[in-house]
Amino acid sequence: MDRISALPDELLHVILGFVGDALAVTRTAALSRRWRHVWVHAKSLTIDAAAPGRFVDWVLARRADEDMGSLQIRISPQGRRTSPEQANGSFALRFRDSGAPLAVELPADPVRATSIDMDLSNRRRALGDLVTSSCPRLRTLRVVVAAGLPYLVLRAEALEELEVSFAWCLRALDVTAPNLRLLKVKRCATDVVRIVAPRLEEIFMSICRRLTLPALDIPQDCLASVRRLKGISVDMHGKYHRATYVGLWLMENCHGLEHVSVRLRHGDDYHGDELLDLTSEAAAPIVNVTSMVVRPIEVPDRYLVASVSALLMRFPCLRSLSVKIYGTKWGTVRPKCFCDAVAYSDKCEIHRKEALELLEEVEITGFTGADEEMKLNL
Structure with missing residues (x-):
């Protein structure tokens, strides 16, 4: 039997x-x-072939109107064309060729594709036009672009989640998506970011070339609904930070913000940027944030305590705090930067004290002590 x-x-x-x-x-x-x-x-299929077009059509024809969880098509350098007309659910395209031209058609109307994962290494096609015209119901788009995509202009009515990563050559990202909830820009070298998304709830922004104002263009009404910021960086030199960088600007302008995950950096490429003292009386507190994760990166040991303490002073209503220290880049030896200037000789002196009276959970990982111990008034 x-x-x-x-x-x-x-x-x-x-x-x-x-x-x-x-x-x-x-x-x-x-x-x-x-x-x-x-x-x-x-429910999930992966097709890897040099020319999968007819084969994909045959597979989808056999399925008729069945729902599909995931369809992934890998095309080798010999492949030239695929037309998965009936793909629905989650649709993935991966192109890992060395630059040979490929013609790609996403599902045409009526479109049931709601999630697309695209690896566009070495592709030069207008991705924005392709997605906008082919997938009007698209809700999730993840794009991996190693090279060859200097501009991404995207207009997507139904899009709810957008992730762009490894776009080393991406100079400008311009997105208009009225239903976008989650935006991730990871490991990109982007010069200009324009986002129009009035329902945005979470921003993850890790940009290798540090983004400065006004290169970040997000209308104030699109920041009002943001509740979570992750991956952002703040250049801290003791109690001073660079006013032109977008990390702290985002925290100050997302007025409904509740959770922040921030990377502290101590950049050595100072070129006369405007500097602000986070411990000054003019630095208004950010009172809505109740949860924070701090990851010091490339912060010399002797400035670590001052940098973390100065940042915490801006968030008096924290209930949960996690400080994760994984070692520093320079230790006691560092390149020359503005910290050596006489005008900022008090960079590590913090005279103002702030009590974190609402703090309920504290986790500090990797702290071994510096010239002074970190003191939290709880």
């Missing part, structure tokens, strides 16, 4: 998933007719 063939399709898909090799999977049809096209109806 063939008990395995009697199992439901969902369990057979799991079994075939462990087989992995496409040829071996198709050969299971020799077992019985029951196995002939079981794999075609899997």
Whole structure:
């Protein structure tokens, strides 16, 4: 008795998933007719071929109107064209060729694709036009661009989540998405970021080339709904920070902000930037933030305590605090920067004290002590 063939399709898909090799999977049809096209109806499919166009069309035709969780198509350098007309659910395209031209068509109307994961290494096609015209119902878009995409202009009515990462050549990111909730810009070297998204709730912004004002253009009404900021950087030199950098600006202008994850940096490329003292009386407190994660990066040991303490003074209503220290880049030896200037000789002296009276949870990882101990008045 063939008990395995009697199992439901969902369990057979799991079994075939462990087989992995496409040829071996198709050969299971020799077992019985029951196995002939079981794999075609899997919720998640990955197709890797030089020219998968007709094969993809055949697979999707067999599925008819079945829902699909994920369809991933990998095209080798010999591939030239694919037209997955019936893809729905989550749709993934990955191009890892060395620059050979590829023609790519996303599903045409009626479109059921709601999630697209695109690896556009070495691609030069107008991604914004492609997505806007082909996927009007798109809710999730993740783009990995190693090179070749200097500008990304995107207009997407239904888009809710956007992630752009590893875009080393991306000079400008311009997004208009009235329903966007989550924006991630990770490990990019972007000069200009323009975002129009009035329902934005979370921003993750980790940009290698440090973004300065006014290169970040987000209208104030689009910041009102932001509740979480992650990955942002603040250049701290003791109690001073650079006023032109966007990290602290975002924290000050997202008035509904509740959680912040921030990286503290001690940059050595000072060129006369305007500097602000975070401990001065003019530095207004940011009272809505109740949860914070601080990760000091490239902060010399002797400025670590002053930098962290000065930042915390801006957030008197914290209830949860995590400081994660993973070592410093320079230790006691560092390049020359504005900290050596006479005008800022008091850079580590903090005369004002702030009590974190609401603090309930504190986690400090990797702190070994510096010239002075970190003191929190709880």
